[in-house]
Amino acid sequence: MFKVVVLGSGNVAHHLISVFKSTEGIDLVQVYARHPEALAKLLPGEKITSKISDLAMADLYIIAVSDGAINEIIPHLPFTERLVAHTSGSMPLQKDNGQRNGVFYPLQTFSKNKTIDFKSAPICLEAENEQDFVILKQLADAVSDNVYQIDSVQRRALHVAAVFCNNFTNHLYTVGSEICKENKIPFDILKPLIQETTDKIMYLSPLQAQTGPAIRGDETTINAHLDFLKDDTMKSIYELLTQSIQKAHVTELQRIDEQHYHIYF
Amino acid sequence: MFKVVVLGSGNVAHHLISVFKSTEGIDLVQVYARHPEALAKLLPGEKITSKISDLAMADLYIIAVSDGAINEIIPHLPFTERLVAHTSGSMPLQKDNGQRNGVFYPLQTFSKNKTIDFKSAPICLEAENEQDFVILKQLADAVSDNVYQIDSVQRRALHVAAVFCNNFTNHLYTVGSEICKENKIPFDILKPLIQETTDKIMYLSPLQAQTGPAIRGDETTINAHLDFLKDDTMKSIYELLTQSIQKAHVTELQRIDEQHYHIYF
Numbered sequence: 001m002f003k004v005v006v007l008g009s010g011n012v013a014h015h016l017i018s019v020f021k022s023t024e025g026i027d028l029v030q031v032y033a034r035h036p037e038a039l040a041k042l043l044p045g046e047k048i049t050s051k052i053s054d055l056a057m058a059d060l061y062i063i064a065v066s067d068g069a070i071n072e073i074i075p076h077l078p079f080t081e082r083l084v085a086h087t088s089g090s091m092p093l094q095k096d097n098g099q100r101n102g103v104f105y106p107l108q109t110f111s112k113n114k115t116i117d118f119k120s121a122p123i124c125l126e127a128e129n130e131q132d133f134v135i136l137k138q139l140a141d142a143v144s145d146n147v148y149q150i151d152s153v154q155r156r157a158l159h160v161a162a163v164f165c166n167n168f169t170n171h172l173y174t175v176g177s178e179i180c181k182e183n184k185i186p187f188d189i190l191k192p193l194i195q196e197t198t199d200k201i202m203y204l205s206p207l208q209a210q211t212g213p214a215i216r217g218d219e220t221t222i223n224a225h226l227d228f229l230k231d232d233t234m235k236s237i238y239e240l241l242t243q244s245i246q247k248a249h250v251t252e253l254q255r256i257d258e259q260h261y262h263i264y265f
Numbered sequence: 266m267f268k269v270v271v272l273g274s275g276n277v278a279h280h281l282i283s284v285f286k287s288t289e290g291i292d293l294v295q296v297y298a299r300h301p302e303a304l305a306k307l308l309p310g311e312k313i314t315s316k317i318s319d320l321a322m323a324d325l326y327i328i329a330v331s332d333g334a335i336n337e338i339i340p341h342l343p344f345t346e347r348l349v350a351h352t353s354g355s356m357p358l359q360k361d362n363g364q365r366n367g368v369f370y371p372l373q374t375f376s377k378n379k380t381i382d383f384k385s386a387p388i389c390l391e392a393e394n395e396q397d398f399v400i401l402k403q404l405a406d407a408v409s410d411n412v413y414q415i416d417s418v419q420r421r422a423l424h425v426a427a428v429f430c431n432n433f434t435n436h437l438y439t440v441g442s443e444i445c446k447e448n449k450i451p452f453d454i455l456k457p458l459i460q461e462t463t464d465k466i467m468y469l470s471p472l473q474a475q476t477g478p479a480i481r482g483d484e485t486t487i488n489a490h491l492d493f494l495k496d497d498t499m500k501s502i503y504e505l506l507t508q509s510i511q512k513a514h515v516t517e518l519q520r521i522d523e524q525h526y527h528i529y530f
Binding site for chain 2: 121122163172179180191213214220221225240244247
């Protein structure tokens with residue numbers, strides 16, 4: 001049995017605890033939480049500790065706490081030379097702290113009240129040494145079908161890309177729902193379109209999937225939309241993203257031209 | 266049988282022709298296209314005309330052409346007082362042109378090479394008079410489960426909202442894929458996250474679903490991301506959308522406060 005201890009009680013910790021509990025071959029021996037009551041529904045009391053000095057023996061300690069708290073917890077671990085992996089997209093691999101460091105970063109958006117299909121959640125791994133990478137991979141493969149080796153620089157890039165693809169797209173849905181609300185239109189009308197937008201990029205590159213007035217260079221519609229928008233922030237977002245779409249496609253056309261150049265001349 | 270003529274041969278026309286052909290109770294009597302060869306695979310030659318003077322008799326003429334071409338076609342129709350509906354999200358209901366005007370606007374993103382589930386595509390209807398609205402609704406109900414009455418002002422709003430929820434979100438996927446490419450990360454890693462982002466707002470409002478450094482007020486991560494982004498346009502998008510997320514949530518908190526005020530005082 002693969003013995004794991006999870007440290008933390010937030011969204012990521014919750015989802016990890018649930019999936020570890022239900023996966024064969026994994027023994028979730030203990031969870032450390034400053035506020036154990038947050039985990040009462042998930043685990044029997046004897047598996048939870050709020051004393052870091054009481055941490056049990058395990059093959060792997062997963063630090064699933066906020067970015068700022070990672071460096072506060074690690075120095076208090078009552079052991080050295082064990083495999084300790086954090087789950088953060090933005091923190092680099094830890095070094096020179098007396099442990100064997102790793103990263104176990106599940107790239108998914110977690111909400112406490114919604115179970116996710118962990119099998120499809122990508123898990124990005126990194127370790128200070130090769131043997132520990134193999135250990136992390138063994139655990140990751142047990143819970144997910146999408147396991148990647150991603151170094152700290154790539155993970156930073158991935159986290160930024162995830163902000164664009166998740167946080168920012170979700171905010172554009174908020175803007176869309178706000179426009180609907182102001183005009184007494186049910187936001188539900190837009191949901192099939194939103195679904196189809198996502199479905200499309202599962203088999204087309206987003207650059208190929210681009211449609212709308214910006215890419216068509218349809219200045220009449222663009223101006224009518226800008227005229228319609230009364231909120232300054234919405235107007236700025238509309239202008240900036242329209243310019244950015246047009247710029248991305250000019251760049252892409254240049255790239256294609258250069259390829260032709262290389263092929264034919 | 267409900268007799269329909271479609272005018273146009275672009276993406277929307279293609280999808281309408283396909284769904285009308287396969288729907289019981291609808292007789293697609295004719296399609297008008299300036300370039301009939303574009304429709305050769307969809308329809309037998311005798312159903313296609315490139316002469317507007319040859320238009321057949323029908324209950325409804327659907328003008329599925331680009332916005333700019335709508336006003337070029339309508340004056341050449343060889344009849345008056347018939348029900349003529351355009352399919353545009355941005356054009357108002359036509360008036361005073363000798364026809365009975367309507368709008369039949371399917372709010373979906375259409376690609377020529379992908380069939381869509383028309384039953385779930387919302388169709389937004391408007392008509393100059395009540396009887397014609399009933400006719401449009403009869404046709405729309407035959408092909409879709411999501412039929413809405415939407416006036417010209419609402420349709421303009423909806424089109425702007427659709428640009429935010431479809432065109433702009435798709436562009437953010439392009440930005441994400443660009444960041445991945447530069448860092449040798451497969452864009453596929455982000456797809457489960459993108460899928461989950463969309464799934465979430467099917468049962469949560471996007472305002473409630475918001476996560477990430479902007480909404481957490483996590484300035485350390487925000488600054489690290491801005492520092493990471495070298496492209497000026499990407500940096501501007503990051504800054505503007507971060508501010509907009511923070512502003513939207515302050516506004517929402519004020520709104521909740523005001524509600525409490527009204528309830529308790």
